[in-house]
Amino acid sequence: MTRRPASEPPGWRIEPFGERALLVTLGDRLDLVVNAQARRLAAAVEAHRAVDPRLGRAVAAAVSVLVPFDALSLGSPEAAQLVAELAMTVQAEARSGGADTASGRAGTDGAVTNGARLPIEIEVHYGGRDGPDLPAVADAHGVSPDDIIELHAGSTWTALFLGFAPGFAYLGPLPPDLATARRANPRERVPAGSVAIGGDQTAVYPFELPGGWQLIGRTEATMWDIARARPNLLAPGDLVRFVPIR
Amino acid sequence: MSLEVIEPGFLTTVQDAGRPDWTHVGVPTGGACDRWSLTVANLLAGNPPGAAALEMTLVGGAFRATTSLRIGLAGADLGGHVRETGRLLGPGQAHLVAAGSTIAFPGVADANVGARAYLAMPGGIDVPVVLGSRSTALAAGFGGLGGRAARSGDVIVATGAADRASGPHNSTQAQDRSDPWPESVWPADDADHDTGAPIRIIGGPWKGRGDLVGSTWRVAAGSDRVGLRLEGPTFRFDDRADLPSFGVIPGSIQVPPDGAPIVLIADAQTTGGYPVMAVAIAADMRRLGQLRPGAEVRFAETTVAAASDALRRQQADLDRGARLVRESAAWDDAWQGAGG
Numbered sequence: 001m002t003r004r005p006a007s008e009p010p011g012w013r014i015e016p017f018g019e020r021a022l023l024v025t026l027g028d029r030l031d032l033v034v035n036a037q038a039r040r041l042a043a044a045v046e047a048h049r050a051v052d053p054r055l056g057r058a059v060a061a062a063v064s065v066l067v068p069f070d071a072l073s074l075g076s077p078e079a080a081q082l083v084a085e086l087a088m089t090v091q092a093e094a095r096s097g098g099a100d101t102a103s104g105r106a107g108t109d110g111a112v113t114n115g116a117r118l119p120i121e122i123e124v125h126y127g128g129r130d131g132p133d134l135p136a137v138a139d140a141h142g143v144s145p146d147d148i149i150e151l152h153a154g155s156t157w158t159a160l161f162l163g164f165a166p167g168f169a170y171l172g173p174l175p176p177d178l179a180t181a182r183r184a185n186p187r188e189r190v191p192a193g194s195v196a197i198g199g200d201q202t203a204v205y206p207f208e209l210p211g212g213w214q215l216i217g218r219t220e221a222t223m224w225d226i227a228r229a230r231p232n233l234l235a236p237g238d239l240v241r242f243v244p245i246r
Numbered sequence: 247m248s249l250e251v252i253e254p255g256f257l258t259t260v261q262d263a264g265r266p267d268w269t270h271v272g273v274p275t276g277g278a279c280d281r282w283s284l285t286v287a288n289l290l291a292g293n294p295p296g297a298a299a300l301e302m303t304l305v306g307g308a309f310r311a312t313t314s315l316r317i318g319l320a321g322a323d324l325g326g327h328v329r330e331t332g333r334l335l336g337p338g339q340a341h342l343v344a345a346g347s348t349i350a351f352p353g354v355a356d357a358n359v360g361a362r363a364y365l366a367m368p369g370g371i372d373v374p375v376v377l378g379s380r381s382t383a384l385a386a387g388f389g390g391l392g393g394r395a396a397r398s399g400d401v402i403v404a405t406g407a408a409d410r411a412s413g414p415h416n417s418t419q420a421q422d423r424s425d426p427w428p429e430s431v432w433p434a435d436d437a438d439h440d441t442g443a444p445i446r447i448i449g450g451p452w453k454g455r456g457d458l459v460g461s462t463w464r465v466a467a468g469s470d471r472v473g474l475r476l477e478g479p480t481f482r483f484d485d486r487a488d489l490p491s492f493g494v495i496p497g498s499i500q501v502p503p504d505g506a507p508i509v510l511i512a513d514a515q516t517t518g519g520y521p522v523m524a525v526a527i528a529a530d531m532r533r534l535g536q537l538r539p540g541a542e543v544r545f546a547e548t549t550v551a552a553a554s555d556a557l558r559r560q561q562a563d564l565d566r567g568a569r570l571v572r573e574s575a576a577w578d579d580a581w582q583g584a585g586g
Contacts, residue, residue: 018448018525019553021495025451030490042270059269059493061517066493068266071528071557076550162272163491163517166386170491207386226376226388232271 009087014080020071021056022083027063030173030200034063035160037094039236041065044086055082060236061161062170119156119239122204122221124195126152126244130218137180137197137214148216149244151178152195157202159238167206167224169234174200186212193219195242206232217242247313247367251400252348255307257471260371260390260402261364261512263296265379269516275496276381276389279471279512279535280362282564283321283337286432287366289568290318290340292406292575297370298380298390300402302363304538306351307396311343315404316368320432322360322536324351337363338432360536369406384471384513430574433567444546445509445530447499448553450522451492456481458499458507458524458545466506467539471513474537480505483521491519497526497534511535527553529560 008014017023024041027034042060045067049055056068069079126149127134138145157171164170173179179200187210190196194205196213205211206224223233234240251258261284264277278284278301285295293299299318300307306324319326319337326335329348335341343349351363373380373390382390391400447458463478481501494500498510500520509526510518511534526534527548537543548556 015451016448016550017450017522018495018497018527019550019557020528021493021525023451023492025492028490046270057267057269059516061492062490064490064492066495068495071554072561075554161491161517162270163493164272164515166268166271166273166383168272209385224386226386231377236270 007088008084009091012087012091014084014087016076016080017066019076021066021068022076022080024065024067024083024087025063026065030062030160032158032173035060035158036237037090038063038065039161040094041087041090042236044090045083048082048086052082055079059161059163061163117239119241120234121241121243122195122219123245124153124217124219124242125246126195126217131195131216133183133196133214134216137216140180141177143177148178151175152197152202152216153242153244155241157240157242159234159236159240160201161236162232162234165206165209167232167234168203168209169223169232169236169238169240170201170203171234171240172201174202176200178202180214182212183214186210187215190215191218193221193223195219247311247315247404247406249309249315249349249367249402250312251307251396251398251402252310253308253350254396254398254400255302255351256305256353257303258307258396259301259382259384260298260373260380260396261301261382262298262370262380264381264512265377265383265389268377269493272516273377273386274383274472274513274516276383276471276513277379278362278364278381280321280360280364280532281535282532282560283362283364283536284366285564286320286338286567287318287364288370289571290320290338290430290432291316291366291368293318293366293368293370295564295568297366298373299364299366299371300396302351302365304361305353306363308348308350309402310348311345312401314343314345316340316342317349318366318430319363320366321363324353324359324363326351326363340430357538357540357542359538361538361541362536367402367404367406369404372403372405430571433570444544445534446527446548446553446556447524447545448527448548448550450498450524452483452501452521452523455483455521456523459547461544463507463543463545465537465539465541465543469537469539471511473508473510473514474534474543476507476509476543478506481507481523489519489521491517494518494522495525497528497531498522499524499526509534527556529553529556 013025038060042058045058054070054074059066134145159169190211192207195217198213261278264275288297376389387393463476466475466477496514
């Protein structure tokens with residue numbers, strides 16, 4: 001195997017995050033294509049760990065990937081070289097159109113589909129006590145609560161990444177007529193199953209947590225169950241559709 | 247062998263080396279806040295370095311030994327003693343505890359004393375492995391003792407046989423007394439034991455946007471296993487609106503909208519959307535894990551290369567200490583084998 005010279009994948013930035021991690025930044029703003037590339041890079045790192053356990057579990061976020069590594073056995077410059085090579089492979093696969101991985105295919109129109117996978121449907125009771133912020137969200141956009149429900153349940157969202165809490169999937173990106181700023185006063189307790197909007201993303205609280213997102217509904221779906229083989233209902237790259245119920 | 251919880255203390259949880267393989271679905275790495283002291287306590291108890299032990303916080307618990315056992319103590323000195331006799335149980339040592347006696351860790355009111363003590367039992371604490379670890383994930387409520395802190399009446403069971411605590415003085419009739427044979431003592435001369443030295447940091451993605459170095463900060467009340475909130479100068483990041491979230495690790499020093507930095511520690515969330523000014527080096531995470539509210543903290547800039555060197559030195563110190571403890575344990579065995 002020939003070793004590529006140390007270089008950065010074009011357009012992406014690899015920088016040290018302490019002496020034991022690297023942050024790969026693929027873009028400056030949330031974008032489905034860039035997000036799908038971040039998930040592919042994380043998948044490439046994960047695949048490479050099978051042969052090089054010095055790399056840690058990569059965390060893909062909106063448009064970046066954090067790659068921790070064992071600083072006792074791997075120096076930061078060497079880790080950066082390794083990750084750059086993986087990143088350039090991901091970029092080359094995207095150029096050749098061979099990016100049909102489990103993490104999603106980026107189409108030319110920016111849409112991301114997950115091959116044959118169907119969206120995961122999540123039933124939601126919108127408004128009322130389950131969604132106390134629905135009127136405020138509607139007011140913010142000058143529309144009715146029913147219009148917000150129609151928009152939220154009318155599109156298929158992508159699980160961009162997981163974070164904040166176990167099983168908390170950031171879904172989006174929401175269009176401007178649905179995106180809503182977080183509450184000025186975060187709640188100390190947001191009930192489990194609350195369906196919420198925070199900026200241009202939406203999510204379901206997997207269990208009771210503090211939170212500043214706008215609560216528009218609630219689901220009975222179990223987003224996180226430690227007794228399941230895969231505790232998280234949603235994984236990065238999954239497609240999600242919300243279904244209104246009475 | 248087991249310990250019955252008489253008083254749980256402020257926050258006593260089962261912790262091990264954490265669960266680093268589930269961060270991609272939002273599970274914090276978790277584990278002991280002071281991994282060094284977890285390791286020392288385990289080695290003193292004859293365990294692998296990352297075995298599950300009790301982490302006590304500020305005010306420790308009181309526990310009744312249901313059988314005689316050898317415990318390894320490390321980390322902060324929370325005033326550990328045997329309640330019936332007053333015998334002191336200092337950190338950095340293994341202690342034999344007689345069946346029926348109560349060991350208590352009442353805590354001390356001194357900001358210069360560390361925040362967390364680690365109590366290891368032979369074989370490690372026997373709780374189910376959840377997602378690869380026995381650590382307590384407090385926010386999500388799993389791992390350890392049913393995902394929560396210890397309560398009165400809990401029984402903390404260790405997996406080990408009572409072999410290392412089976413000396414003749416150690417029968418159920420034995421009175422509590424100091425160990426007649428040399429107790430295992432941790433060699434204290436490790437490279438990074440200067441608790442007053444600055445925490446070494448490496449500039450993060452938002453470096454050069456304000457100076458963490460040169461000020462003295464105070465650890466605020468409200469600090470917990472997720473992060474240390476710092477009181478002192480504040481920072482403004484006007485261009486942080488709509489910052490896309492990115493992965494963070496324990497040690498990340500982030501600045502939320504109120505401008506007061508937070509140093510993330512063991513239970514750090516896996517992603518964050520606040521600017522990260524710097525990342526504390528791995529070798530100094532043990533000291534961050536010991537800072538209690540009211541403690542002063544300063545920062546010093548270092549390099550990636552120097553941070554890696556510090557980590558290797560720390561590991562070499564641990565390896566050397568582990569060797570010495572093993573030799574001491576071998577000596578104990580020989581002594582017991584001779585009929586002592």
